Amino acid sequence: MTDTERQDLGLFTDLYQLTMLDAYLREGMHDDAVFTLFVRRLPEERKFLLAAGLDPLLETIEGLSFSDEDLNYLKEQDFSQKLIDYLRNFKFTGQVRALPEGTVFFENEPIVEIKAPLPQAQLIETLVMNQLHLQTLLASKGARVARSAQGRRVLDFGARRVHGIDAGIKGSRALYLSGITATSNMLAGCTYDLPVAGTMAHSYIQAHDCEYDAFKNFTNAFPETVLLVDTIDTIKGVEKVIKLANELGDDFKVKGIRLDSGDLGDLAFKVRELLDEHNLNHLKIIASGGLDEHKIAQLIKDNAPIDGFGVGTGMGVSDDASALDMAYKLVEYAGKGRLKLSSGKPVLPGEKQVFREAKGSFSHDTIARVEEQLPGEPLLRKVMQNGKRLPSHQRNIEEIRQYAQQQLDKLPDSMSSISCTEASYPVEISDTLANYQKEITEHLKRGGG
Incomplete structure (x- = not known):
């Protein structure tokens, strides 16, 4: 079977996702986890990015499964029978909140937040990043090219x-x-x-x-x-x-x-x-x-x-910026905020929302905790519930294209220019989220577990 003939993409994952999944199952770790997908830093010539790839990704996640051929292969790799049995009837049952396709966004802002039992959310990391990375990268490049053509x-x-x-x-x-x-x-x-x-x-x-x-x-x-x-x-x-x-x-x-x-x-x-x-x-x-x-x-x-x-x-191939510094990180497990303290790789804990204020053009964004109510438009929307796409958020390609142009038209001139400038779009963190991050950081530094 060739790669273009495959319909089941369960094995499109990294080895370590499956080893962790096997270990989670052995430990009985089935509580809900939240993972956030975001871009840490924009490429040198980019002042904004354009979210793309969500609709095809959700369709893939909704039908994700493992064939007998897949399971036989995993048996050959010495995975436990517990893992094989779990994957035999695999079905994603989680929730997805995301920026609608065509939304302009900036560094460190959540693009997607996935809430699901830990094994499920962990398994799809590779697929989520692969699909949204490429399509967001190319949409962002395409927007620059299209706008340069006036x-x-x-x-x-x-x-x-x-x-x-x-x-x-x-x-x-x-x-x-x-x-x-x-x-x-x-x-x-x-x-x-x-x-x-x-x-x-x-x-x-x-x-x-x-x-x-x-x-x-x-x-x-x-x-x-x-x-x-x-x-x-x-x-x-x-x-x-x-x-x-x-x-x-x-x-x-x-x-x-x-x-x-x-x-x-x-x-x-x-x-x-x-x-x-x-x-x-x-x-x-x-x-x-x-x-x-x-x-x-x-x-x-x-x-x-x-x-x-x-x-x-x-x-x-987006030859001037061939990759994004995109990450998919655990930010909550069993109701508790999680983060890591690696140097230069900060993570904002818990479920989040992004609020965007505009005065004609976009003026600034604030990343907040999901329960906060702040001025501006909340950007992350629930697009999947219980593993099913929500019909209210399914749009055809022309609707997405029109929305993307509306978003691009609201960019400040300094952000939409294709020339290199020192200007950057203001993205803030709410006081509530900042304090939450500080509390968890201090707990971890004290050796809390």
Whole structure:
């Protein structure tokens, strides 16, 4: 069975989750635990992150199970029969509170809080982090790229170089909800009902003896296509498009041309002038080839006549910030707040809530204990109860995308800029939570157990 054929993901966990689970079962540790998922520090160029991946994750958790093949494998690894029996009928029964997908958030703020019997909450750590880490990382990158384009179309061309099939499919979803216009990834489009878009590759031109014949034949098959003009010589390629337009007359339905190499800004000016001279003002110019948010922003600053962008590797792998300092930590067990005192890795104990105040744009956040009532909007919402997704919080991809844009539009200008600045968004800890953390810290330092 290949990885793409597997439907049961119970074994998508680290070995130490199972060894701890085995030990918990031996000790009879079944009380409720609370785990918090958060990002300790933002990457250097990030002033905000965009939460993504929650809905697919909840669907996976709801159906999480172990097959006979899984259980036989675990027997071979010398796990106890108690563990095997527990996993045979495994069903997640816990509660999940989370930031809705598309929510802007900042460092140390809870993204997800999971409350469930300790063995259950421990087991899903690897899955939760894997799924939310990648999709949040890519949504955050996609938001930067989309906003740098200032309303122009941005197409996701990254499927060929992203890190695996799961990353390609769910990454395209994350990019779309962040503001990217469409994806070239057909499986992602089919799976999540995303708009798909694409043009043609150089190989189609190369396979023909004549570039003009390639353009003509492709246009016959797909009249409203976008033609790639830089396989041999960009300007000569555009001249052949003009020739084809003259030959076809009213039957010429081509939508645009794509530039994929060279000085994109300089070529765009030359190509636009050439097309306009021949009354092909309606043809759009799409640029691609090693683009990211900074290159797009520069092209727009230079007033390059480019109508849309195709962005691949840099966005698909978030090449300038390839990982988040994301953590999933135990913060409560059996009704008692828990934390660790490791240097540089603070943990806020207990169930929490984040309150966000806004004066037009977002002004500041406060992380508080869950029972507190503070000014501002409470961001964490209950999305799963007794192991079942709550219908009231299930949204389609277009609703999530619209919500994400509303969130991004409320960012202060200093936070939404793609340039490096010293500014940071103010996130406070409530006095009640700070005192609770202090009490537990002092207890631990006294050697309390």
